[in-house]
Each structure stands twice: as C-alpha cells, then as structure tokens.
Amino acid sequence: MxxxxxxxxxxxxxxxxxxxxxxxxxxxxxxxxxxxxxxxxxxxxxxxxxxxxxxxxxxxxxxxxxxxxxxxSPGSPQWNERADLVARAMRLIADGVVDREGVPGLATRLGYSVRQIQRQLLAELGAGPLALARAQRAQTARLLIETSAVPMADVAFAAGFASVRTFNETVREVFALTPSELRTRSRQQPSSGAISLRLPYRAPLCPDNLFGHLVATGVPGVEEWRDGAYRRTLRLPHGHGIVALRPTPEHVECRLNVTDLRDLTTAIARCRRLLDLDADPVAVDALLSEDPVLAPLVRKAPGRRVPRTVDAEEFAVRAVLGQQVSTAAARTHASRLVTACGTPVPDPAGGLTHVFPSVAALSELDPANLAFPESRRRTLTTLIEALATGALDLSTGSDWERACAQLAELPGFGPWTVETIAMRALGDPDAFTPTDLGIRYAAESLSLPTTPAALTRYSSAWRPWRAYATQYLWATGDHAINRMPA
CATH class of the missing domain: 3.40.10.10 (DNA Methylphosphotriester Repair Domain)
Structure with a gap:
C-alpha cells in the first residue's frame, strides 16, 4: 500500500x-x-x-x-488476514514475544533464523523486529503515562524498556515530549487501579453478533455480561487479568486490571484480536456484496466481525466440549472443567471467579471424571496431550495450514471442529463450516445450495472472506448469538 x-x-x-x-x-x-x-x-x-x-x-x-x-491507530489488517512469515511475526510481536523472549525467541517460535526474519521484516515493513517492538513499547508507555498514576520508573519496566534512561529517550524521540509532560498534557484522570483506554477500529462495526456470540457462549465464572460490557478473565504471561469491553459508536471502551503491568501490551493485543478490531470491513463487505444473496444482509448490518478468542488453546478445548451438543450444554461442560481445574481469581466488581484452566492443569484431570461419552473423552484427552507436549501449536504465530492438518489427524476432529478452530482460534478469515446446522438452515432459507459440497463450491466467490460470510449467514437465524445482550 x-x-x-x-x-x-x-x-x-x-x-x-x-x-x-x-x-x-x-x-x-x-x-x-x-x-x-x-x-x-x-x-x-x-x-x-x-x-x-x-x-x-x-x-x-x-x-x-x-x-x-x-x-x-488501528493495526494493519494484513497481520490478521495473512498466514505468511511476516504476518506471523507481526502477530507474535504484538503479543509481546520480543519483549519476553527477545528476537531469538521470536525466531525459534517461527522456525526461521534471526537473519531471515530480520531481512523479511525490513523488506516489507522498513523496520526489524527490535524497532517494531520498540514502537510498541512506546505506545504502551504512553497508555500507562496518560491513564494511570503508576510511577515513571515502574512505567518504564512495565512497558518493556531495559532502563529508565532508554524509556525517557524513546518517549522524547517518538512524542517530542518528556514522560512528565505527557502526563501533564493528558486530559484523562489518572487512576491507581484499572487502566481505561479506547480501542480504535475501522468503521463500520456491527456489535450485535460480536458481543452477542461471546456472551451467549460464555463460560460462567470466566465470562459475563454486566452493566453493558462483556467481561472476562485473562491468562497472561506474568499473571492474570480481568477486562471489561463496551462497544460505542467511535471505539470500544476497555477497562483492564492486570496483576503485572508487564502484561498490558499482551492484554491489549489479545482484546483487539478477540473483537477482530483490526479488520477492514469496507473491503470485506464490498466483496460479499457482489453476491446478490448476501448483499441485502450486508446492507442491513454492515461491519460484522468474527468473534475470536484471547486464548487459542482454551478455545480448542471448548470446541471439543461443544461437539454435537447445544450451546447451553457446552457451557455446562466448560463450567465444570473451570470449577474443577481453573485458577480462582478475585473480582470485587462482578461475578468472575476463575481463569480458564491451563493445558498443564487439564493434563492432570482424570478422564473418568468427565461426564462425556468415551469417544469424546478420548478426543479431549488426545487434544490436551498434543497441546501439552508441543506436538500441536495453536499460538498466535502458528502456521494455520499445518495446525489444521494436525488437528484433522486427531481422533474425533471432523471438518466442523477443525474449521471452527481455524476461524475463531487461529484467525483464518477464510475458514468455512458448510456442515454447521445454522449455516445449513441459512442456506435453505436463502435458496442457496444446502449440501456441504455444493455450498463449498458456491462459497468460492466469497473467498478470502468466508469466515465473515458465515457471520452474515448465521445472522439470518433467531439465536442469542446474533443479538446484543439486554
């Protein structure tokens, strides 16, 4: 561009x-x-x-x-749309990997040499991984300076700077103001508790299916809708957090509590990913509107996003729990796992009680205690083992095609489960679930092909945005996932 x-x-x-x-x-x-x-x-x-x-x-x-x-400004949509090395690297940098593990850690995760990654990022973005991480640290520092009463020395280290001196120099270079001047100029009232910020997005944004889906499928104790905001717990690299997200016509209000300020950058990146805020709805809707069947649906509620996740491993487990059962049953199964294995957290402001169990915690679960059929137990335990051993990588910088191929080889993983994980956990914008019951009902009501093979052929015109087409098709049904919670 x-x-x-x-x-x-x-x-x-x-x-x-x-x-x-x-x-x-x-x-x-x-x-x-x-x-x-x-x-x-x-x-x-x-x-x-x-x-x-x-x-x-x-x-x-x-x-x-x-x-x-x-x-x-909103991030470039390319890093969520593409699956190549540069996009994977950018997703990991946004998640704070360079700050936590350095450039060698980034290279290890991607399976390339430091030199190869440096060369490709420089060629496409005009900056290497260290410079990209530095720009991100500067933005995190600005957020903490303007929205909190945290002492400047603590801001420096929380934002990922190695020293206060580097922090001061970077802030002056990037913003032409000292950290103290930035705080003085801020119109926001600093807080010593939660950090409040605005998450920008490209208009239009339709919040109905986005927040409706997250709340309707939310796990009790981990997620809730309270006072017009979607709230959930977060598992973060240095601790846990609680976030409240409220849609407005101009931005999404975000209120974050983290146990370790070093996790702020990661938490923000995961919230943006959860709500698909870096998408380009104009480009998506323009292509989908070329189909005369989808065009009226797009005109009615443009800007639909794909509700994603803050933790791909969590979502994969929940996808298995949701196989061939109702939304209510899936929530019940997930709630039992949370109660049995989740990490308890305090929430004075609401009803959140746990962080969803880590893979390590789930590995210690006795399968006999799972109220599932034997085949479902085997599917879940095999998934957990693959994640725990590292045989399956669903991380932010994972290779989508490889991950989907590995998932398809696991027992009990059919096309619906694989594509659902690709869509919401991996972030593939072209993932498509033609066997989904809601999609089949929508296809029938819109006089589209109803068999999976025929609908897949028809959907080729929607590529590379079939995950978004799925949101418009689901919206034709009368289900709580399509409505903003009351």
Missing part, C-alpha cells in the same frame, strides 16, 4: 480513515508522521513520505503527531 504513492496521496488529501494503520504519512518539513486521516491541513505532495509502519517512520527520524496520535 505505502508504495502506491498516488493512492496514498489521495487518502491523505481526503483524510480517509479507512487507511489508518495501513500506512503512515511523514512530512519532511516538520519531521512529523501522521495517520492518513489526520485533521490538520494536508501537506504539499512534494513533502509527503510514506511508510508501512510507525517503526519505519520513527527510524527515519520522524516523531508522532500530537494531534492525530498515529501510534494509537
């Missing part, structure tokens, strides 16, 4: 917010970089320079605009 200069210029001149996060516009005369929708008067075309990432603009010597705050 950033290499198409004419298109970038048009986006900046029209202040098109759809391209926020796709690229960044830097101005050579002011040494400032902005998002395309920056409200200031557009610079002269000859003074514009375009970069694929904030890190690349920062490396070129530009500082963030104080007006449009480009560091807080």
């Amino acid at each position: 950033h290499e198409d200069r004419e298109r970038c210029v048009r986006a900046v001149q029209s202040k098109d917010a759809r391209f926020d996060g796709w690229f960044f516009c830097a101005v050579v005369t002011t040494r400032i970089y902005c998002r395309p929708s920056c409200p200031v008067v557009p610079p002269k075309v000859r003074n514009m320079r375009f970069y694929p990432s904030a890190a690349a603009a920062q490396q070129a010597g530009y500082r963030a605009c104080k007006r449009c705050r480009p560091d807080a």
Whole structure:
C-alpha cells in the first residue's frame, strides 16, 4: 500500500480513515508522521513520505503527531488476514514475544533464523523486529503515562524498556515530549487501579453478533455480561487479568486490571484480536456484496466481525466440549472443567471467579471424571496431550495450514471442529463450516445450495472472506448469538 504513492496521496488529501494503520504519512518539513486521516491541513505532495509502519517512520527520524496520535491507530489488517512469515511475526510481536523472549525467541517460535526474519521484516515493513517492538513499547508507555498514576520508573519496566534512561529517550524521540509532560498534557484522570483506554477500529462495526456470540457462549465464572460490557478473565504471561469491553459508536471502551503491568501490551493485543478490531470491513463487505444473496444482509448490518478468542488453546478445548451438543450444554461442560481445574481469581466488581484452566492443569484431570461419552473423552484427552507436549501449536504465530492438518489427524476432529478452530482460534478469515446446522438452515432459507459440497463450491466467490460470510449467514437465524445482550 505505502508504495502506491498516488493512492496514498489521495487518502491523505481526503483524510480517509479507512487507511489508518495501513500506512503512515511523514512530512519532511516538520519531521512529523501522521495517520492518513489526520485533521490538520494536508501537506504539499512534494513533502509527503510514506511508510508501512510507525517503526519505519520513527527510524527515519520522524516523531508522532500530537494531534492525530498515529501510534494509537488501528493495526494493519494484513497481520490478521495473512498466514505468511511476516504476518506471523507481526502477530507474535504484538503479543509481546520480543519483549519476553527477545528476537531469538521470536525466531525459534517461527522456525526461521534471526537473519531471515530480520531481512523479511525490513523488506516489507522498513523496520526489524527490535524497532517494531520498540514502537510498541512506546505506545504502551504512553497508555500507562496518560491513564494511570503508576510511577515513571515502574512505567518504564512495565512497558518493556531495559532502563529508565532508554524509556525517557524513546518517549522524547517518538512524542517530542518528556514522560512528565505527557502526563501533564493528558486530559484523562489518572487512576491507581484499572487502566481505561479506547480501542480504535475501522468503521463500520456491527456489535450485535460480536458481543452477542461471546456472551451467549460464555463460560460462567470466566465470562459475563454486566452493566453493558462483556467481561472476562485473562491468562497472561506474568499473571492474570480481568477486562471489561463496551462497544460505542467511535471505539470500544476497555477497562483492564492486570496483576503485572508487564502484561498490558499482551492484554491489549489479545482484546483487539478477540473483537477482530483490526479488520477492514469496507473491503470485506464490498466483496460479499457482489453476491446478490448476501448483499441485502450486508446492507442491513454492515461491519460484522468474527468473534475470536484471547486464548487459542482454551478455545480448542471448548470446541471439543461443544461437539454435537447445544450451546447451553457446552457451557455446562466448560463450567465444570473451570470449577474443577481453573485458577480462582478475585473480582470485587462482578461475578468472575476463575481463569480458564491451563493445558498443564487439564493434563492432570482424570478422564473418568468427565461426564462425556468415551469417544469424546478420548478426543479431549488426545487434544490436551498434543497441546501439552508441543506436538500441536495453536499460538498466535502458528502456521494455520499445518495446525489444521494436525488437528484433522486427531481422533474425533471432523471438518466442523477443525474449521471452527481455524476461524475463531487461529484467525483464518477464510475458514468455512458448510456442515454447521445454522449455516445449513441459512442456506435453505436463502435458496442457496444446502449440501456441504455444493455450498463449498458456491462459497468460492466469497473467498478470502468466508469466515465473515458465515457471520452474515448465521445472522439470518433467531439465536442469542446474533443479538446484543439486554
């Protein structure tokens, strides 16, 4: 995108917010970089320079605009849409892997050498993994500075900086203000408890199926709907957290409590992934609207997102629990697992009681205590063993095709379970479940082919957005997953 200069210029001149996060516009005369929708008067075309990432603009010597705050724009949808090395690396960097494990840890997870990863990221994003992680640390530091009363030294280490000096230098370079000046300029009231922030997204956003699905399938004690917000517990690298997410017309309000501030970046990335906030709904809806059957559904409620997950391993377990049973039964099975193996957590603000059990905790569960048929027990225990031993990788940076192939080899994993995990846990935007009962009912009501093979052939026109087409098809039914909770 950033290499198409004419298109970038048009986006900046029209202040098109759809391209926020796709690229960044830097101005050579002011040494400032902005998002395309920056409200200031557009610079002269000859003074514009375009970069694929904030890190690349920062490396070129530009500082963030104080007006449009480009560091807080939605992320590029490419990193959730694609399954190649660069996209996998970007998902892991967003999840904080470089801060926790360094670039060698990133390389190990991806199965490539440090040099190969460095070369590919530089070629496509104009910055290497360290520079990309540094830009992310700067954004995390800004959030803590502006939304909390945490002492600056603690902010530095919580954001991932190795020293207070590096923290001070980076904040000044990126924002042209000292940390103390940033806190003084902030219009928000700092809090010593939960951290409140806004999660931006590209409009439009239809919250009905997004929040409706999460709440209707929520596990008691782990998830709840309270005071107009979806709340859930989080398992994080250094502890646990509780998040409350509330949709608004301009952004999603996010209120986070974490036991260790070093987990803030990871928690935010997982919440964005859960709500699919980096999607490009305009591109998705434009393609789906080319089908005369889907076009009325898109016009009725544009901007549907795919409800995803904060923990792929958790979701895979829950997908097995949901095989061939009702939503209510799946919730009951999951609740029993949580009570038996979950980690208890305090929640003074609501009714959350546990973090969903880790794979290690589930490995110690006696299968005889599971109220399932023998075949379902075998499916679940085999999955847990594969995850516990590392034979199956469902992490943020996993290889989608390999993971799906491995899942399909496990006993009890048919196409519905594999595609459901691909859609919601791995984030594949083209995952499709033609055997799903809701999809079959929708196909029949819309006079679409009803057999899985015929519907799969028909759906080829929806590629690469069949996961989104699934949301529109599900919305034709009268189910709680399609409605905002009361």
